[in-house]
Amino acid sequence: MTGESNPQRIPENEGSAISDVTGSANPTRSANPTRGADPTSADPTRSANPTRGDPTGADPTGADPTDSADPTGGAGVTVTGVTGLPEIVAGDDLGALIADAVPGLRDGDIVVITSKIISKAEGRVSRADREQAIDAETVRVVARRGPTTIAETRHGLVLAAAGVDASNTAPGTVVLLPDDPDGSARQLRKALRTRRGASVGVIVTDTMGRPWRTGQTDTAIGVAGLAPLRDRRGEADTFGNQLEVTVAAVADEIAAAADLVKGKTRQVPVAIVGGLAGLVTDADGPGAAALIRPAVEDMFRLGTAEVLASRRTVRDFTAAPVSPEPVRRAVAAALTAPAPHHSVPWRFAIVESPAAKTALLDDMLAAWTDDLRGDGFTPEQIARRVRRGEPLRRAPLIIVPCLVTDAAHAYPDARRAAAEQAMFVVAMGAAVQNLLVALAVEGLGSCWVSSTLFCQARASASLGLPAGWLPMGAVGVGHPASAPPARPPRDPEQYLLTR
16 A cells, blocks of 8 residues: 555535545545535536435425434535555554544444455465465355356355455465454454544445446445445335335445445555444444345356256155246246257146146056066065155156157168167257256256156056157156255266267
């Protein structure tokens, strides 16, 4: 960091709002106290009017500016960069450095600090190879494209390179995220209270990209003394409509605002946000951990790197019914599999009524028992063997994939005729794999059981299948009763032959 002189902060009562985008607080600058300034003006001394240009300063909605729903109390917000901090190294006392740099720290201020200088102070700088560091910090790879890896860290954060950063650090080193960003925020808050006697909020930030949006912004990864979320559900909007889903991520909003005066190239790692004292709490609060969406609520949980691995055999299901819509979407995915001769050789029988399911499984069990008895199995051996089909009875719904080979070419010799049939069977396998993966993406568990292959005529009769539909196993579908175990890793080298 540079050794610029310590900035003199502008008292909040000198203006309604100011955002110092240069990263250094100029003591000669002040916000225009006249409400109603043009917010589009390029004059940096003009103020941003929170009432959007009403020259009377009145809220056009008629709301009381002191209403508790407005954390500013109608006074506006200031964002001031803190300059003059030295290059941070392991062991530095950030509380002392910031307290010295901001002698005017007040109750209700929010200290926004980039995670990188916390990591440096805590010794989270590594000389490991960057890729090795990313692997070490990753608990789940969400997506990969070229050299870019999107990964989940043990904190629950999902971001590029698992938060490993090679910028603003000595060549040959990388900076890791703090071990406990919420803990770091609490420690810094305590230190500032001790040194300045001020009750402040602290937000630790890191830069992240956003799905479906170009560019990056700062996000809160550690919080203390601030409620990171403001739940507005149940409140009425200005037209009297009840808000149903609005939960504002205020810690992220403040982090992004503070980045206007911070930044990787300006050497301003800390900003002070004033005017939001209504958000600062006596208690440290739940921290930024409250901003992590639980996995069960994550509609986009599976990244591109995880889709195939998410398909695991599930043998125990809850009694919850299976909605038809995700099943239809999974069948649609199955229909995208490759097939011979531009044909569509797949059909799917959905067995959802209890009577139809019981009839099918009873007929399959009888056929299986007849075969085993004919093979000389004892009743005890038969009982043990047929238990393998029990997962289908526990599944609320069964899908029977069927193969239709009317598009197959006819050959006069057995060799080519067998190869033609094999092509269609391979296509059936591709469709079933698509089906199973798509069910997993929908949050449904499944198990593929081959039983109908061994009793195709009997299964066809039980289901009343059209002529030419050949049952190719059965897929039990339902909501998993418990998470299936992770698949043991398999080294592809053991299964490769390279020529």
